[in-house]
Amino acid sequence: MRTKLMNRNRLASLTAAAAMTLAVPAAALAQAACGNNGNGFDQWLAGFKQQAIAQGVSARTVAAALNGISYAPDIVGTDRGQKVFGQSFFQFSDRMVANYRIQQGRALIQKNQALFDHIEQQYGVPGAVLVAFWGLETDFGAFMGDKPSLRSIASLAWDCRRADVFRTQLMSALKIIDRGDLTPQTMRGPWAGELGQFQFLPDHYWNYGVDFDGDGRVDLIRSTPDALASAANYIKALGWRRGQPWLEEVRVPSNLPWEQTDLATKLPRSQWARFGVTRANGAPLPADNLPASVLLPMGRLGPAFLAYPNFDVFTEWNNSLTYATSAAYLATRVDGAPAYNRGQGKAIPVLSQAQVVELQRLLNARGHHVGRVDGIAGAATRQAVRVEQQRLGLPADSYPTPELLSALKAGR
Known part of the structure; x- marks a missing residue:
């Protein structure tokens, strides 16, 4: 890329x-x-x-x-x-999960079906996942x-x-x-x-x-x-599990226990179903024990996904949540999934990179350890955000908002 x-x-x-x-x-x-x-x-x-x-x-x-x-x-x-990872999921995925990458990825799998089948047979990794990384990294070898x-x-x-x-x-x-x-x-x-x-x-x-x-x-x-x-x-x-999913768009209810929506929290699909989570089309989730996390890359007002254990491979490939989610989403699109529901879309606030830097400094001052103060809301920053949201009585969806930033600046 x-x-x-x-x-x-x-x-x-x-x-x-x-x-x-x-x-x-x-x-x-x-x-x-x-x-x-x-x-x-x-x-x-x-x-x-x-x-x-x-x-x-x-x-x-x-x-x-x-x-x-x-x-x-x-x-x-x-x-x-480097500043690219300061982009939001919307900003990054809108640019990188382009229609031409989806179409070209599908065409390459079809053209080289025997090769992709042979690789999947040997390593267990489906073609859609391979072409997602291939497309994002180098536009399928072009750059x-x-x-x-x-x-x-x-x-x-x-x-x-x-x-x-x-x-x-x-x-x-x-x-x-x-x-x-x-x-x-x-x-x-x-x-x-x-x-x-x-x-x-x-x-x-x-x-x-x-x-x-x-x-x-x-x-x-x-x-x-x-x-x-x-x-x-x-x-x-990196730990890929043959035959298992990696990412699936879902619908979440307005009363979901938001503090559970963290990649570190893996619950059986049956539990998410009891919480009211459904498939994107409204169909019920399978009532099985397959572990999954609810992933809200733009917070509770944006798109929602179930991230399965195979999603961990995407974060191991690149531990930027923005990149990992975009790559996994691109793989689902190549595999035939429709475009995700943007939720409230443009109404979702997005902190600038300078504001995230300020937020990270305030979080560190409160005893959190967000890692490098770089304006990139990675896993450590989002975990600290969730803790502060819970303390302040805000919906604890781990998404950094102007409301949270203002509260911390005011010393609350």
Whole structure:
């Protein structure tokens, strides 16, 4: 995807695991110097080359990949200035779940039915889910980025903000080249160094890439079978449950216990049915024990969904709730579902990114821990919002509103 929606949140989730990926040499890398500009970059890179050789990457590959690499301040600046996830679900999904993506996704499945069937048989992931990610990430392989990936990754590996994460990615990129899958010249992508038709981080490319076309190489850039099967392999590893749904639009009653509407709250469908939740067309929900959460991306006045355990895979792929919900919704549309009911639509208030920053600061001041104060209402912010809504006697639907912001600013 041209604006690269995946990397910010997926990379953030890898920070804690970066050192384990590199085993013992990671400790040395983690302790190595970093910088907020290009000063010292060449000296650090020389040390990294030795680390790569010590891990078994050939000296020839290291030289071909890293000799002559220069620091890219524009890449580092872009990494620090991402704002796309400040958009609301309406704003983001209206733009990204476009009719052409729905139609093209369906057409690609129909055209390559045998391939999609083979992948689903092996990995359990349906074609609609694969083409949803494929469409959002790169418009089905049309826009994979054209920046030199190694320069981007190396620059971010030197920058202090996420050095450990990107040093893991740089090491994996070298291993991919050393295995013969790609060359330094073909390793091109968006600004943060993701690769291929599904914008895999190099570490995911290395660990989950599949040679599905049998040509002896894992080529996620030029081989669609490799790209699709690798995405399915990764999704399976994230916990996909074969044959189960992921997202379903529903109707919710006005007296629903709103404090239960949180992704962390999973209740049997039979319980949601007792609360008065129905399918979107008014039909009753199955009275079974399949666990689900009620997801209200725009609060109680907007669309409502049941998010099943497979929805967790979407939030693992990208932990932005806006992205995850849009991707899951796109998959349902490709699978034949109608457009969702917008509820009160334009009447639903939307806080600006600056207002969300202010809200996050007020929440932190009250003892909550919303994570990075960035104007993005992620899971931690929404959980804190719910707690404050309950305390103030407001409908606790976890959706940040001007009413809540005003109450906190007034010291209530």
